[in-house]
Amino acid sequence: MTEHQSIYLALAAVLFAVGAFGALTRKNAIVVFLCVEIMLGAVNLVFIVFASANQSAEGLFMVMCVMAVAGAEAAVGLAIFVHLYRKTGTINIDKYNLLKW
Amino acid sequence: METMAILFLGVLAIATAFLVIFSKNTVHSALWMVGNCFVLAVLFLMLNSQFIAILQVIVYAGAIMMFILYAIMMLNLRREQDEGDPRKNLVTGRILLVLLFFTGLVIMGVGFSPIALKGRMASQAVAQFGEVNLIADYIFSEGLIPFELVSVLLTAAVVGAVYIAKKN
Incomplete structure (x- = not known):
C-alpha cells in the first residue's frame, strides 16, 4: 500500500487542480458546480488514502461528512440557480453582477 | 498489476474530469461527472473501502x-x-453508454476480485464486512456529535432549498 500511496496522492492533486481549473474558467454555473464536485472527490480520495494507511475510521467518517455537505450544497446551489434563472433568464455567471459594487 | 490498474484508473479519472470541463452540452458534462464518480468508486474499492x-x-x-x-x-x-x-450526438451517446457500461464492469470486477479484500486494512474487523463495523463504532461513539450536526445541516439545507426555489 505504501508504494502506491504516492500515486494516489498525485492523482488526487491532479484531479483537484483540474477541478479548480474548470471552476475558474467555465462560464456555465452548473459546470462550475460540477467542477467543485470534482474537487470534493479528489479530497475524498486523499481522506481514504490516509484512512487506509493509518487503519483508522476517522478519515472514512470525514468522507461521509463531505458527501453530506456535497448533498446539501447541491440542494441549496441548484435552488439558487433555478431562482436566478427565473429572475435573469441565464445561468452565465458573468451575468450575475447583482452584488457587484 | 495493481500499479497498472491504479495508473489506468487515474488516467480515466483525469480524462473524465477534463471531459466534464470541455463538454459543450451541460447534460454531457453531468453524465461525464457520473463516469468520474464511478472511477473514483473503483479507486475507493482498491483502497479497501467497500462501504x-x-x-x-x-x-x-x-x-x-x-x-x-x-x-x-x-x-x-x-x-x-x-x-x-x-447523428453525431447519437454516436457520442453510444460511446458514452459503452464507456459507462465498461466502467460498471470494472467496478464489479474489482469488487469481486481478490485484490478488493487484500491489503493492510484486511484485519479481522474488515474481514467480516468491509469496514462498516469500524465506521459504525466510530460514528456512535466519538463521532456522535458531528454525525448529529450533519443531520441538522441536511435538514437546514433542504428547508432552505425549498424556500429559495419557491415561486413568490
Whole structure:
C-alpha cells in the first residue's frame, strides 16, 4: 500500500487542480458546480488514502461528512440557480453582477 | 498489476474530469461527472473501502448527479447552444453508454476480485464486512456529535432549498 500511496496522492492533486481549473474558467454555473464536485472527490480520495494507511475510521467518517455537505450544497446551489434563472433568464455567471459594487 | 490498474484508473479519472470541463452540452458534462464518480468508486474499492465505494455510487452517482441532471433539464438551456448534427450526438451517446457500461464492469470486477479484500486494512474487523463495523463504532461513539450536526445541516439545507426555489 505504501508504494502506491504516492500515486494516489498525485492523482488526487491532479484531479483537484483540474477541478479548480474548470471552476475558474467555465462560464456555465452548473459546470462550475460540477467542477467543485470534482474537487470534493479528489479530497475524498486523499481522506481514504490516509484512512487506509493509518487503519483508522476517522478519515472514512470525514468522507461521509463531505458527501453530506456535497448533498446539501447541491440542494441549496441548484435552488439558487433555478431562482436566478427565473429572475435573469441565464445561468452565465458573468451575468450575475447583482452584488457587484 | 495493481500499479497498472491504479495508473489506468487515474488516467480515466483525469480524462473524465477534463471531459466534464470541455463538454459543450451541460447534460454531457453531468453524465461525464457520473463516469468520474464511478472511477473514483473503483479507486475507493482498491483502497479497501467497500462501504465508501457503495456510498459513492449510491449517493454521488445515484442521488446528487440525478438531482443536478433534473435541475439542468428544468432550466431548458438548449436554446442557448446550437443543436448540431443529431447523428453525431447519437454516436457520442453510444460511446458514452459503452464507456459507462465498461466502467460498471470494472467496478464489479474489482469488487469481486481478490485484490478488493487484500491489503493492510484486511484485519479481522474488515474481514467480516468491509469496514462498516469500524465506521459504525466510530460514528456512535466519538463521532456522535458531528454525525448529529450533519443531520441538522441536511435538514437546514433542504428547508432552505425549498424556500429559495419557491415561486413568490
